[in-house]
Amino acid sequence: MIVCVCNRVSDRQIRERVQASPCALRDLRRELCVGTQCAKCLPTALDVMRESASEPNAVAISRVV
Ligand code: FES
Numbered sequence: 473m474i475v476c477v478c479n480r481v482s483d484r485q486i487r488e489r490v491q492a493s494p495c496a497l498r499d500l501r502r503e504l505c506v507g508t509q510c511a512k513c514l515p516t517a518l519d520v521m522r523e524s525a526s527e528p529n530a531v532a533i534s535r536v537v
Contacts (some may be wrong), residue, residue, distance in 0.1 A: 476513040479504070481506050481507065492531045497521065
């Protein structure tokens with residue numbers, strides 16, 4: 473599923489990033505450009521981050537967004 477339409481970022485990309493190393497929303501913004509245009513995707517991106525952080529292979533998610 474595409475989370476960020478403006479930058480064509482999928483939930484899979486976000487999950488992979490969260491599971492690779494601890495990150496915050498600002499890291500997704502910087503690395504994947506999520507939410508850097510209209511920003512309508514930020515709530516969904518945050519939901520995907522939280523879901524990913526609770527998955528078995530996940531590493532810690534930063535509380536700083
Ligand atoms: S949908 Fe993500 S910046 Fe517009």
